Amino acid sequence: MPVDELKARRRSELREFLMSRRARISPAEAGLPDGGARRRTPGLRREEVAVLAGVGASWYQWLEQGRDISVSPQVLDSVARVLRLNNAERRHLYALAGMNPPVPEAEPDKQRDMCEGLRRLIDAWMPYPAHIMDSYYNCVLYNDAAASVLGMRPGITQNCIIDFFTDPMYRSRALSWERNARTVVAQFRAACLASPDDEGFQEVVAELKAASAEFAELWERRDIEEAGQIRKEMDHPVVGLLCFESSVMKLPARPDLAVVLHTPLNEADTAAKLEWLASPEGRRGAMYPVAG
Incomplete structure (x- = not known):
């Protein structure tokens, strides 16, 4: 035209x-x-x-x-x-009017309803892991599968990128950690650049630099990637190898939140293992209690 x-x-x-x-x-x-x-x-x-x-x-x-x-x-x-x-x-x-639109903001009157709807969404994703995180990667909600498989629990910082580098339980299970670390940092840098004056991002970066030399080294590379999909391989202490595709999805109605869904791949009988872990028998046999 x-x-x-x-x-x-x-x-x-x-x-x-x-x-x-x-x-x-x-x-x-x-x-x-x-x-x-x-x-x-x-x-x-x-x-x-x-x-x-x-x-x-x-x-x-x-x-x-x-x-x-x-x-x-x-x-x-x-x-x-x-x-x-x-x-x-x-x-x-x-x-x-021919101008660049402002950054999306969440409607205050929709925040409560959206959170309730998102809780239903990630609970309906069971027995597969799912969680919700805010712009700073703070974990807002997670389902039982995210607790039993990814190790999400009250005793950690509840920040996805900080725990990626500092949580011993997650590090011990994440077989794909080395491969994914650079991508995780590059995606977080992209999120930071979207709000360059936001002190909340600067606080997370400062805490991570102090806690992890690995993060500090990767951060200095200045790689940038938009959030998308990452392949994850986890070694669960009860069922062994689990293979996922982790997808990060933004919500126009809640631009401050992102849904992270873990879809089982057709490898290592992952879907069946997750179904067993979510069953009463699997819950009894799990090495770590399920939080949520």
Whole structure:
């Protein structure tokens, strides 16, 4: 499709989007007197949005008409505030205005429901290991299989990358540790670079450098990889070799969280071993108690 046609389509969508967002907000909701007069169209007028956003009436009209005008993140955020856009709508406004959308944020009213839904998700993944981690790789939730196979338990730091390097139980079981260490560090560096001014990442890096010379050496390589899939081989003390494909999946509704699912590969009878470990007999025979 020609560039001019794409721009025209985007500007048309911008106009329709802003008009629809104006229409859903009454003057009373915006803190304006309605004067008791009947309006021809519902919602706010263009000039009212302009006044509330602190921009010129002509400029806002041009924005809504999709004209080729100069915009800034500050002005778009003011318009988004007046129109009460949620995070997804705010990002959509940026894209339609031809600007890079802001970093996704979690909607506060969705956080509790999402966590409950994610708990159901990883519990439904049983008997296979699954866990949820935040942006800093802190483990938020894990299922029983992640406890019995990966060694997740209350007595460790509950940070996936710190425990990868410092937890003796995980290190003793992870046959693929040497092969995966570089990738794990490269993926964490990619997460850090997405928020370069976030002190939370800097604290994790500082703690790991002090605790692990192996991490410090890998960190200085400055390798970068996006999170994806990693093959893992674990030597479980009861059932022996287990082979997984670990997949990291981001959630648009909760960009601060990631789901990590371990899918058994068709090797070493992994699926059957996991089913046995999750059974009453397997739980009784496990060397370590199952946490969760």
